[in-house]
Amino acid sequence: MKLPLPSDFFAPVRLSPSEVHDLQQVEARLLTGYLTQYDAYCTRQDEDSHEDVWKLVGQRFGVKIFSQKPKKSRRRHRREQEQLPALRLVGSVDGTLEDILYGSMWRSGRERAARAHFTRDGVADGAVLCTVEKPSPVEPFRSLSVKWMLKRAPHGGLVVKDRDFCYLAASGVVHSPKTGRKLGFRTIAQWPPGGFPSRLI
Template sequence: MPKTATISKILPALLIPDADQELLRDLATTLVKHNFEQYNTLYVTKDGHPDTRLWVPTRKIEGIRIYRERLNATGETSPSIPSLLLLGSVVGKLDDIMYGVTAPTDEALKIKSSCIRDGVLDSKVLEELEVPDVNEPFHSVTIQWRLYEDRDYVTLDTTGIMETPWGERVGYSVSHSVGFPQFPSFTDLNIVRGNIRQMSATLGLAEERENLT
């Protein structure tokens, strides 16, 4: 029985058919478009706070404020996991942030986790569907596996930079759970397969603004 920190060394190849790879690329595009549309319609006050009828403040870390999506008006629980919204600013350029976010290879994914200490114990890029190039150095579409303590995730991940209708550059990082019948579970190791649903797909947006000083 493998130790949890070495599971990535024994994971099988997914061998995804070309037609399914194309469907996954289309799904990545759809997820980005959906969340980007939400971003463009997000109402924020002049002092940088979202609509309190929709978002509940939960935490503040230096210049970043974290909000949780409210339950719907009837008080019923949303059918999907509540979204999280991060607002604030950090010093630096968008390209620098995206350089740290983009992890299209197995080695890059492990280095990223080591640097940001995101709690990932083991990980592997299972499939590279689209890789960065000189024209789009931050665009990637991959299938990733990540292990946290007693829970693991198999996700479709995509990163890149888009432009708003008013000309602002926005970086994105989207993660959405996917399943493959050929990919094993690890219940014998007491590891539960986690799920990131479409409506709560993790979306990090970094908007570049001019230096006003």
Template sequence: MEFKEFRNRTAREPNTSPYPPMELTDKEKQLLRQLAKDLVAINVEEFEEFLFENNGVLPERDWEFVRRDEQVETYLRRREKYGLRGFGATKRFRRETSDTSASMSSTKSEELSSLDVADIRSIGFKDGTLEDGVYGAMSPTTDVFRTKSAYVDDKIEECNVLALIDNVSDADPFTSLTIRWRVTENPPVMRTFLKSYDHIYLEATGFTTLTNGDRISYQLLHSIDFPHLTPPLKTHSRGQVAGILFFRQIDKETVQIHGRAVFAIPFERARALFTHMVLVSMSKSCINIFFAAQMKKLRWALHERRKNSVADFVCTSCRVTHKIAEIGPDNKLYWTKVHVCPFCMTQVIKSDTSITMRSEIAAGRTTLRRKKKAKCSTRFLERGAFRPTGSDTT
């Protein structure tokens, strides 16, 4: 447990990286790809055990029912029944200064006990598609990370994408691999004296298949430690988290949700308080991810309508107010009210998520090219390479 020091606070701009630019070697990137693949495989096995051996039910002897939000039920593993099976231990990367090679090992948390962690599962159903689930969960950039967090209401104070290992593409619009930093908000009673917890973690999104051929989408989070790149900050306590969220299509309009998260408990006396906080956060996140997908699709639909028409882009009848999250030029998050009729909103929700994501990717490439062109033009002018006609003197 670490308490706040009210002196020597940093003047760093919120939601910017507290570390220098993260440059990973090819060896480190390959190790991270393999780590993500292995962790997904471990959890697919447990998901199949839940589906096919336990018939979609968590054994009552191992799991205690805690809460229900809409069609999602959340359970806490009984403390005497823990078995992490390799999932949950923070992975540490070591870089050898002599030959730029890298190695990976588990940290001291490798043998996490029931006193150290809370093991949580959220299971249930939600209207939508596999693509909606992973689209709502993923956030390729820091700005999207922030707006998604606002929709999901996951109590994240600050966040930043530290490294982009595998970016989304036209071929795989939902497949990504990144290193992230985030700060989780403390419970209100502890904010005045206890440091907030931050996490450095690997996030992977994509698709895989079950042994019966069913296609599922996922979002993986797993704490990772780069002692040479991301040392602990004096302003925060370093936390540990591991989680995965699976989406499986049951019928044309219904998705099965299966989420699992392992959180390190900071100290035993805070177990009940912290466990309740992460239980509520995980349960609501499983539902709000689909809301985030809808709002992201609505934002893009409005963007396209504004671009293609000079007329008013809102509906003219049966107006229903929605709030769209945006990051302003001053790096602050703002909510913009828009009015959309139920018919148009239904069209947005039912629209092809893959098309929306590919359109966003294309727009991102265009924006990046414009920025590079503007930057090159600025440098060109600064070097005095351009001189107006008639400027030369004889």
């Protein structure tokens, strides 16, 4: 099948008011949790910053990437909805907050493919299945939508095959409740809700 897929390939996803409310609650819960972690890290009150909890897994362009190590208690008592390992990115990059947010936004498979050309993240196609909240003149980086993505397998798919998935994507600008600092966020949650990877910019 030729990629990117045509814009009318997927049937429109229609959400009920209760489903929209649930998605907004998922975003709010995740964002509150990550803002709390961010403030704790910035004020050095985060006990999880210890090397016993965070492992350096990569470094690129001056940004260090840490993965949260699984806790023994988490292994013994698995939650109903098993959480994915958290990632923490520490460092700085050239440009402004708005540059990064603008570069992370896409509204069609062609835009996502164009972005993949520069980021080389292995994404072959994508689509917006449903828009809950969209950018406005007042909040140009605000977005909440359900998206689909196709990611190419490394090394030609000899061992791992291409995979596609649906997810809840949210972005916007907020201010830290503790410091008042302006922050950009891009949150990605499995849809239907399950594991919740996320990142703060």
